[in-house]
Amino acid sequence: MEAGRLPVLSGFRLYLLLWELDKEEFQVFKAMLGERYQELTHCALPPGELQRASRSQLVLLLHESCVAPVVWGITGRILEDMGLPALALMVQQEMRREVQGYSRLQVEDSRKVNTEQGPEEKETSGYKDHVLTRFSQELAGRAEADPMGGLDVQALAGAFDPDLQGFRPGTVVLHTPSGPTRWDLSLRVLNCWAQGTLFHNLFSYVFLLSAGELRRLGEQSLGDLIARAWPDYQVPVAKILSQPQRLLFVMDRLEELGEGWCEERAVLCVDGGERRPAPALVHSLLRRVLLPECSLLLTTTNAGVRQLKCVVVSPRYLVVGGLSMESGTEPADQTLTGRYAAFLLHQLAPGKLATLRALCSLAVHGLWGERSLFPGQQLQAHGLLEAEAEALVHSGLLSKQEGGYAFLHSSFHAFFAALFYTVEALGPQGQGPHGRLRPKLAPQPGLASLLPWVRRFLFGFLSPGVASVLEAQLGSPVSPALQPLLRRWISGLGAAPANALDAFHLLFETQDAAFVRRALSGVQHVQLSIGRGADLLVSTFCLQSCPELRSLHINIRHLFLPDELPEPSLASPCGPGTMANLRAQWENFCSMLSTHHSLLQLHLGSSVLSEWATKMLCVQLRRPACSLEGLILKDAEVSGLRHLWPVLATQRHWRQVDLASTALCDRDLESAREALKHPRCSLTSLRLDSCALSFAGARTLSQALTSLTSLSLARNKLAAQTLQPICDALRSPQCSLRRLILASCGLTDAACRLLALALMSNCSLTHLCLADNALGTDGLHPLCRPLRLPGSTLQRLVLNRCHLDVTSCGLLMLALMSNSSLTHLSLCANPLGDGGLRLLCEALQVPVCGIQDLELASCSLTQASGLHLACVLAQSQQLQSLDLAANALGDLGVAKLCKGLKPEYGSLRRLGLEACGLTSECCAVLSSTLSCNRYLTSLNLLRNDFSPSGVATLCSAFAHPSCGLHVIGLWKQQYPPPVRKLLEETQQQKPQLTIRDDWYSLEEDDRYWWKN
Incomplete structure (x- = not known):
């Protein structure tokens, strides 16, 4: 190809575009060009010439260095990064023109090669006539106004064109919907090639290999497969195989070959004349061992893509639509x-x-x-x-x-x-x-x-x-009877939000917004697992007609993930279903998210977003109409987080961002700090769990504690040096932080001492979670000092799984005896034992102690603790919630505990006795106690061994007019039908009563604040 054929007009258009930049923007453009050019072409522009270049000189410099499509590709990316979308759009339009011209010249070049090296035209024409005759019956009745066979085939015209870096794929995978149209598409490819309207100058021969037919064949050679498709017995196999670069195999329905045909250990074939089972020949072609210079066009579905990804070599993936319409209709x-x-x-x-x-x-x-x-x-x-x-x-x-x-x-x-x-x-x-x-x-x-x-x-x-x-x-x-029937089918969506995508695909078929709005009335929470562009399309349609939507949980996998379904290059066809269509669908989806009037929380946890997908999302979320208050990216693989920070600086509604387990660098935290300082930023809650926080990152983050009220750094290894800047910020009078989560941070004794000093000076912190740190008595000791101070502001303290024992309980006892501000204490999964509990009970009986909620699940307690707890319940006017799950209290321990639940002791509202080794022996005393207790409203009895008669005894108490229970934890399915029926009847007698197997999830208060 002549180097000067494109740059003349192209260079002039680039020159005019550069004049749209002012002087300052032009200098920024040149600076970014130096970096991007080397990054994308692995070559460097002369820095001196680049710095001194005027607009016209820059155009000449670029067009002397590379072909026009690459120039426009680099230009477009730079303009996008500079925040100039209008100019970037002009570049995209120019790129389409350049790519078409570049591809046309390559075809002309290949035509020259064809006239010099290709097979005899008469021989080729004979095979093409045979193809047209062979498939005419199957395509009969499907005459089309367009000889290309509709949009699906049009999209293939540039499938084998080189990308901007000059790479030409040898394998193209067509990701198609399931159904008969896939076979129809394969036939059309051959038909259009034979007519001269598709791949005419690229391939001299195109052969169809259908898995359904191959599976029935015995051992064959590649030459045998070619001979089967030839119109007569004089097959020029040697000539055909001698020019593999002019040869295309269309492979259809490969998933029908069954299991095991593409295993790693399979023996491959390298000779086109060697006879092997047909699946082995297919495997060898895909692995590029047999005839590596030939081209392959594969049609497959979702399941096939997953199977092929570990077999095909350097493929280009294209997504094509379904049925193309006949006769231009x-x-x-x-x-x-x-x-x-x-x-x-x-x-x-x-x-x-x-x-x-x-x-x-x-x-x-x-x-x-x-x-x-x-x-x-x-x-x-x-x-x-x-x-x-x-x-x-x-x-x-x-x-x-x-x-x-x-x-x-x-x-x-x-x-x-x-x-x-x-x-x-x-x-x-x-x-x-x-x-x-x-x-x-x-x-x-x-x-x-x-x-x-x-x-x-x-x-x-x-x-x-x-x-x-x-x-x-x-x-x-x-x-007219169809509508009410289908509305009943879809009515269960609110009760099972995980099934929303299947329902959305059904609702999309109606194209009736009013019907969808009625069907989705009352739905507030939706979960979606999106893996295809079609999923985006139907979700956009349905969600915009979901009037009461509050939270949306989306899991986007395999849509933007390179190693599952790589994005087609810029030189790829931009027909329906290709990358251009996916971009449009994603933009529409993001636009819907930003304009939904009732949507408050967006959860993208575990999703995979490419750079452009992240940017598109953030651009839409910056719109003034966006009402979102929270964005959760926990466990997401997100490229281009830099696009998120400007959103924080401009959205007044945003209160919460969760970036747990995302790959953050120090530069991201610097951008976050600047966004938090912006006067329009309203963010108050930030989660950075498992983000490999460094010392520099902690220092940067510490400067944002004047605006944040909640910060989670769970599962970051925080040595004393790393924790130091955070503690210094906590000691500042300007610190506004109220909630701090340092769970599983590997805190040492030195780190605990630093944190204790910070707590002694801090006046804002009310919630502190130190769960899953091996504090032991040595780590806990300094932390108890600020708890004994009169001015302590801490209200909720979580010390689950902190290796605390009896000695630790002694330290806590002293702190609690003089602390009235601490209301919630969680000590779950610590080996406190009955001795440790006895010390805590002494503190709980002191009038100044303010504990209202005590979590003691799995603390090695026995029946001996029942009496100590009963004494607390009889004397404390503060304790309202007590969770004793997974402790071996047994029937005797619960009988002792019930002495503290008499009507005259009315403070306890919530009691957890899950997995406490209870049997029917305690049901009588428990029933007697519950029948006259109007104050206890929530009781957990899950995972205990009650007999049907024991449950019947309990039901008499549940139904008693003086029983105040509203929530009971019991798994109905573990009991025989008569008992289940009795439980249902009990609920019917007291409509306010709920008996469920998810007792913890029913709580709507702030008890588990560190998990939210």
Whole structure:
């Protein structure tokens, strides 16, 4: 290619664009250009010339150094980073022009090579004529106005073009939807190549390898496979294989080869003449061991992509859409049902309502009869003559097999079955061979693959566009009984938010915002696992019609992840479903998030976001209409966090950001500090758990404690030196921090001493979590000193799993006896023993002690502790919540404890006795106590060994008018049906009573503040 063919006009356009930059911006552009050029091309521009260059000189310098597409690619990235979106958009438009021109020149070059080295034109033409003849029947009835075969094939035109770095892929993987259209696409590739409209100058030969056919073959050589596709017996195998760079293999349905064909230990084939099992030949081609210079075009689904990723070498991935429409007809809408309706009804001759009625009747009887193959006499029984069946085979709706006829694809079967229940002219409404269509269809094995399709089509028939097409073509409206039935199907979404994506795909088919709004009324929390662009599309549509949405939990995997589904390069085709479409879908999704009026919290935990995806999200979240108050990125893999900090500096609503387990560098923390100092920043809560906080990062972060009220540094290794700047900030009068979480930070005795000194001077901190640090008595000792000070502000202290023992309890006892501010103390999973508890009980009985909530789960307590606790309950006017879960109190210990639950002692509201070794022996005394206690409102009895008679005894107490319980922890399923029925009846007698197996999750107060 001549180096000067593109730069003339291209250089002039770049020159004009550079004049859009002012003097200061132009200098910034040149400085960034020096860095980016070397980063992307691995070559350096002369720094002296770059620094002195004017606009015209810079254009000449760039176009002397590299081809135009690379120049525009680098320019666009720099302008985006400079925050000049309008100019960046101009660059994107220019890039499309340059890439097309660059590809055209490469094709012209390849044409020259073809005239010099290619095979005889007569020989090639003969094979192309054979391809056109061979596939004409399968593509019959699908004539298209566009010879390229619709948008899906158009998107392939540049599939093998080089990217901006000049890399040309040898393998292209087409990520397609499941269904018959994948095979249709493979046939069209060969058909369009033979017509000269696709890959005409790139490949002399294109061969189709279908996994379904390969699986039935015995041992073959690659030459044998080529010979099978050749029109006569004189096959020029040697000539074809001698120019592999001019050879393309289209491989379809590789997942049908079964398990184990692509294992690492498989023996590969290197010779095109060697006879091997066909799967071994395919594996060898994919591994680039056999004929490495040839090109491969693979069509596969989600499952196939996961299987192929460890086999293919340096592939380019493209995502293609579903059915392309025939004869230039646009679908009624962009839904799957709309496309199927336009495609399938188009295959039927006009006015053939009787044929359609017969098809629908056949399909619905096959659905309920678990039958997919229909003998000729069965077709006649449903009103379908054999001649009509043959016509349907020709049109691509049925296939003829040994023993009868079948629908060409199971989705076709499902479509006509759903149509039977929908259109009044085709069948009795809601009635089938087994009665009315039911919301909960039985999951029989024979129905498993059809029911999801049926359900989706039923929703799709509600779409105004599809309904009008059906009424126009069939002369009969969609049944009005369909809407209420489908609304009942979707009504369980609020109770099971984890299933939201499946429901969203169904709702999207309706294209009816009012229907979606009614269906999602009352839904406040939604969970989504997004892995495809289609998931973004349907989620955007449904969430914007979810009026009461408060929190959204999204897990985005394999959408932006390079090693799962790499983003196509800028030279890749930008048709439907490719990267351009994905960008648009992501932008629309982010725009919806930023404008949703009721959405308060966005959870992207465990998601994987690329640089551009993060930037797009942050750009949208900066919009004034954004009402979000919290963003959670816990465990997310996020590139480009630098785009997040400007959002913090401009959004007045934002209160909480969780960046736990994200890869933060010191520079990120510096940006965060500057954002927190911004007068418009309202952020008060920041979680940086497991972020490998360094000393420099801690020092930077310490300067932000004048604005933050909550900070979590859990699971960061904080040596005394690293903790020092945080403690210094805590001692400052300007410190506003109220909550500090230092769980699992490896705190040493020295670090504890630093923290104790800070607490003695701090006047703001009210919540402190030191869980999962091996404090022991030595670490706890200095921390108890500030607790004994009159001015101590600490209200909640968490010391779970801190290696505390009896001696430690002695230190705590002294502190609690003089502290009235500490109200919540959690000591779970420490080996306190009965001796340690006795010391704590002495402090709890002192009037000045302010403890209201005491968590003692798994503290090695026995029945001996029951009496000490009863004494506390009898004397303390403060203690309201006591959790004793996973302690061996036993029946005797609980009997002693009940002495402190008499009606005259009315302070305790919440009692946890989960897994305390209780049996039916204690049910009588427990029932007697509960029957007359109006104050205790919450009781946990999970994981205890109560007999049915014991539960019956307890139920008499639960139902007693003087029993004040509202929440009871019991697992109903562990008891026989009569006991479960008794528990249900008890709840019916007292509507305010809830019996559930998730006692802890019912708490709505601030008890577990360090986990939220």
